[in-house]
Amino acid sequence: MHRFPIRVYYEDTDMAGIVYYANYLRYIERARSDWVRDIGIDQNAMREDGLVFAVRRVEADYLSSARFDEELQVETSVQQVTGARLVMEQVVKRGEQRLFEALVTIVCVSDTGQPARLPANIRRLVH
Secondary structure, three states: OEEEEEEOOHHHEOOOOEEOOOHHHHHHHHHHHHHHHHOOOOHHHHHHOOEEEEEEEEEEEEOOOOEOOOEEEEEEEEEEEOOOEEEEEEEEEEOOEEEEEEEEEEEEEEOOOOEEOOOHHHHHHHO
């Protein structure tokens, strides 16, 4: 499991000081990018090879609110890897309390926008 710390900044909140719902998607995106880097996937090299990751699907549940200046953590874990997709669970927590949960499906697409298989070396890295 990958853990990524997040601090809630004023810009992340609405007028009530609560994290705006769409920012949870930004938080989990940052955590995925950090996880990809940590396991050794070079997304710049992928792009040079004509491949990029794309989010295909997000199933999200908002469970509780986060507020300005709180320290949160995004936990990312791989749920499924196939030849064409990667399914991850991502949870935003404050301490042990789950605030947001998402099941995210990632695919590879070519530089022309066509679906592509996940490269074998990437499938090995994410198992």
